[in-house]
Structure formats: structure tokens, C-alpha cells
Amino acid sequence: MMLLGSQIPLEAGYQQLPMVELLIPGFAIISNMIGQIFSGQLSGCTRILCLFVLVALSKSYLLQLRDWFLEFFQWKIHIRPYEETYNMVQGWILSHKSDCTARSVLVTIGARQDNEDIFNACSKKPLSYLPWEGVFYFWYKKNLLIYRTTHTDLGFRIEEKVSISCISRSPSILKDFMSECHRQYLKTLRNKTIIYKNQGNNWKIDSTVDTRPLSTVILNECLKETVVKDLAKFLDPETRRWYSDRRIPYKRGYLFYGPPGTGKTSFSISIAGELDMNIYIFSIPNIDDRNLEDLFASLPERCIALLEDIDVIGASSPQHFNPSEPHKNRDIRCSPGRVSLSSILNTLDGVSSQVNRIFILTTNHLHKLDKAIIRPGRVDMKAEFELASKSIAKAMFTYMLGGQENIDTEEQSEAFAERVPDSKFSPAEIMNYLQRYCKAPAGAVENCGKWVDNLLEEKRMNK
Numbered sequence: 001m002m003l004l005g006s007q008i009p010l011e012a013g014y015q016q017l018p019m020v021e022l023l024i025p026g027f028a029i030i031s032n033m034i035g036q037i038f039s040g041q042l043s044g045c046t047r048i049l050c051l052f053v054l055v056a057l058s059k060s061y062l063l064q065l066r067d068w069f070l071e072f073f074q075w076k077i078h079i080r081p082y083e084e085t086y087n088m089v090q091g092w093i094l095s096h097k098s099d100c101t102a103r104s105v106l107v108t109i110g111a112r113q114d115n116e117d118i119f120n121a122c123s124k125k126p127l128s129y130l131p132w133e134g135v136f137y138f139w140y141k142k143n144l145l146i147y148r149t150t151h152t153d154l155g156f157r158i159e160e161k162v163s164i165s166c167i168s169r170s171p172s173i174l175k176d177f178m179s180e181c182h183r184q185y186l187k188t189l190r191n192k193t194i195i196y197k198n199q200g201n202n203w204k205i206d207s208t209v210d211t212r213p214l215s216t217v218i219l220n221e222c223l224k225e226t227v228v229k230d231l232a233k234f235l236d237p238e239t240r241r242w243y244s245d246r247r248i249p250y251k252r253g254y255l256f257y258g259p260p261g262t263g264k265t266s267f268s269i270s271i272a273g274e275l276d277m278n279i280y281i282f283s284i285p286n287i288d289d290r291n292l293e294d295l296f297a298s299l300p301e302r303c304i305a306l307l308e309d310i311d312v313i314g315a316s317s318p319q320h321f322n323p324s325e326p327h328k329n330r331d332i333r334c335s336p337g338r339v340s341l342s343s344i345l346n347t348l349d350g351v352s353s354q355v356n357r358i359f360i361l362t363t364n365h366l367h368k369l370d371k372a373i374i375r376p377g378r379v380d381m382k383a384e385f386e387l388a389s390k391s392i393a394k395a396m397f398t399y400m401l402g403g404q405e406n407i408d409t410e411e412q413s414e415a416f417a418e419r420v421p422d423s424k425f426s427p428a429e430i431m432n433y434l435q436r437y438c439k440a441p442a443g444a445v446e447n448c449g450k451w452v453d454n455l456l457e458e459k460r461m462n463k
């Protein structure tokens with residue numbers, strides 16, 4: 001979110017002179033004093049004293065003049081940290097190395113870029129510098145722009161404020177600058193999915209990943225097709241109109257349930273990429289009611305909200321939950337999770353959840369879920385993610401190791417699937433095994449029996 005304006009906050013430490021009328025007598029006094037000082041009529045001490053008074057008086061006038069000047073000639077854009085506009089501007093500054101005049105910078109270790117030399121120790125984790133507390137200046141299309149960051153200690157958190165300003169009669173140069181940042185940002189995001197995770201009450205970009213095509217998540221085709229078709233139908237403008245005409249909140253909820261490592265998160269991220277949406281991941285075990293409410297309120301429109309491990313919420317009974325008096329429900333807090341059932345229900349039903357949103361809830365324990373959470377309206381479709389069947393094991397082999405020279409993929413994948421027990425291993429476990437043989441598919445088939453025995457034994461021991 002950016003705010004454009006020309007209001008200048010008062011600087012701390014001096015009082016603004018309020019009246020224009022004071023200026024004329026003020027100037028008269030100042031010019032009179034200057035005349036006296038340079039006339040040579042005053043003694044040395046009096047002259048110095050007058051000089052001090054003159055400086056003190058002039059300061060207020062000069063500051064007042066500066067404020068008037070800025071009020072008429074300065075434009076300012078305010079940028080909220082944690083929003084995409086912030087990343088957009090930071091991206092521009094990083095890529096143009098425009099921060100070289102910043103005298104106060106924040107240094108971070110960045111992620112390695114794909115095209116970098118992985119054997120060069122320095123390029124593995126390059127350092128990035130970003131302007132931090134203070135002001136720095138840079139040129140944009142021959143205009144001087146001023147980047148300002150301030151940090152205010154609010155007691156419970158530090159609030160960061162960022163603004164960019166310029167001296168001009170029109171805001172067009174600032175808007176041009178933002179458009180260029182925006183264009184560049186969109187270019188870097190082509191075929192990317194941004195994954196947000198919460199940090200306290202704020203959303204932070206966790207990673208920006210290459211869009212994962214749906215075909216890379218190996219699932220029962222029928223399940224995949226059903227979910228994708230349902231989403232496509234929901235996002236159809238006709239459907240949206242239908243919801244709007246009937247005053248039904250335009251949102252859709254899904255529950256993905258099944259054992260760990262069956263692709264619930266991967267499929268959600270893949271869907272986000274397919275729909276060109278960003279995904280906001282709530283780790284339910286790590287947040288409380290207050291976080292949940294704030295995080296929901298700050299979700300953007302048109303996004304996927306993924307609530308992971310929804311079974312970990314507290315166990316307040318649905319009889320205690322009264323949708324008509326949500327404020328009373330807030331007191332129902334329970335263990336073991338720090339988020340209460342009532343809070344989840346309030347949030348899913350609340351105003352902030354009703355705009356253009358897709359919710360995906362995930363759990364490994366369907367039976368632990370309270371019926372109130374998964375009732376229609378909150379969850380519109382349930383999808384079961386299962387352990388890998390033989391046909392999934394075969395498809396995973398083909399996907400991971402197929403297409404290499406000198407192998408008969410069909411035959412090898414058949415042989416592999418033959419040795420993998422039906423519905424005992426998760427796709428994640430199979431994936432993990434196959435990765436070891438990315439360049440030696442024959443080895444994956446050859447050593448499969450030993451791996452199966454070991455994994456079955458491990459599972460027996462962990463029971």
C-alpha cells in the first residue's frame with residue numbers, strides 16, 4: 001500500500017510559528033539587528049550577544065520557510081513494510097545499486113542465484129545491502145529522490161516506516177519511479193509463486209519459488225481433476241457474479257487430509273502457481289488467537305490461505321460457540337493448541353475471510369477435527385491424500401527417472417512398482433529414495449528390495 005501526499009510532519013525539537021503576520025515584524029526585527037551588528041555602534045560583547053539572539057530567531061523562520069517550501073514543492077510516497085510494494089522498491093534499489101550513498105545500511109546474506117558458480121564460496125551466499133535507518137539520496141531520470149527509513153520502538157515491536165520523496169510541482173516522477181519498480185518486480189515474478197509465512201502478526205515472504213506445474217505432484221488423477229475443476233468453476237467470472245447477485249460470500253474452502261508426505265502442501269503451492277496467486281501459510285501450531293485474527297485481517301484479496309495442521313487447535317466444544325456473539329467466543333481458549341476452535345470458526349466466518357479467498361485446511365488426523373470446522377460453508381470440498389498405490393509408485397518413477405538415455409522407462413517403472421508395497425509408503429518417501437538414483441535408474445530398481453525391507457522394518461519399530 002502506498003500513500004501519496006505532500007504533508008510534512010513537524011520535526012521534533014522546535015515549535016512551528018503559526019502566523020504569517022508574525023513574519024513581517026519578525027523580518028523587520030532581524031534586519032534591524034543585522035544593521036546594528038554591522039554598524040559598528042555596538043561593543044564586542046553586545047555584538048556577540050546580538051549575534052546569538054539573531055541566530056536563535058532566524059532558525060525558527062528558516063525552518064518555517066523550509067516547511068512552506070516543502071509543503072508546496074515536495075511529494076512523498078509512503079510504503080508499508082511487509083507489503084509487496086516494499087519488496088518491489090527494495091528490489092529496484094538492490095538491482096540498481098542505488099544505495100551507495102546510504103550511510104546506514106542493513107546487510108543480509110542472500111540466497112544463491114541459479115546461474116551462479118556453485119563452487120565459488122562467495123557466490124553461494126552473496127551479501128546484500130539495503131538502506132536502513134536514515135536518509136539517502138539517488139537520481140532517477142535526472143530527479144533527486146529521497147529515501148527515508150525510520151524505526152519507532154512501540155514497546156512490543158519496532159515499527160519501520162519508509163518513504164520516498166522528491167521536490168517537484170507534480171507527483172509524476174514518483175509515480176514513474178513506482179511504475180518502473182512495479183514493471184521490474186513483475187518481470188522477476190514471471191512463473192514464480194511467492195510463499196508468505198507469518199512472523200508474529202505480520203506476513204513475510206518466506207520464499208519465491210518457480211511455479212510448480214500440477215503435473216509434478218503425482219496424485220490420483222481423479223482427485224487432482226476434481227479439485228482443479230472445482231477451483232476453475234469457482235474462479236469463473238460467471239460464478240463470481242452468481243455469488244454476488246445472491247449476496248453469498250465469495251470464498252471457497254477445501255480440506256486436504258491424509259498421512260504426512262502425501263503432497264497436501266505441494267499440491268496447494270502448485271495450485272497457487274497455476275492460478276497465479278500468492279500463498280499465505282498459517283502454521284496453526286505456532287500462532288495464537290490474536291495472531292490468527294491479525295493475520296487474517298492483513299491477507300490481500302485474491303490469494304490462497306493455507307492453514308496447516310488444523311487439528312492442533314484447542315478443543316473448545318462447538319456448543320460453546322455462538323456465531324451471533326463472536327466477542328463472547330473469544331474467551332474460549334483451550335489446549336493443546338494456542339489457537340482456539342472458536343477463534344478459527346470466527347475467523348473463517350468473519351468479514352475478513354469473505355473476499356475472493358480460497359482457503360485450504362490441511363490435517364494428518366481427520367478424526368480429530370471438530371465437525372464445526374468442516375461443515376459445508378467452511379469446507380466446501382474434502383480431498384483425501386493417500387499413501388502411494390502401485391500405480392502412483394510407477395508414475396513417480398517415470399516422472400523422476402524417466403526420459404534418460406539407454407533405459408526402457410516403461411519396463412523399469414513396472415519393475416520398481418512391482419517391488420513397492422501397495423499403500424504403505426508416502427510419495428515423499430518414494431521421492432526421497434528415487435532422488436538418490438537420479439542418474440542411475442537401474443540402481444533404483446536393483447536396490448529397491450533392500451530399501452523396502454528397511455523402511456518396513458523402521459515403520460514397525462516406530463509403531
Ligand SMILES: Nc1ncnc2c1ncn2[C@@H]1O[C@H](COP(=O)(O)OP(=O)(O)OP(=O)(O)O)[C@@H](O)[C@H]1O
Pocket residue numbers: 216217218219258259260261262263264265266267363364385427428429431
Ligand atoms: N504426491 C506427490 N507428488 C510429488 N511429490 C510429492 C508428493 N507428495 C509429497 N511429495 C514430495 O514430498 C515432500 C513433502 O510433501 P508435502 O509437504 O507436500 O506433504 P504433506 O502431505 O503436506 O505433508 P505434511 O502432512 O507432513 O505437511 C515434498 O518435497 C514433495 O515434493
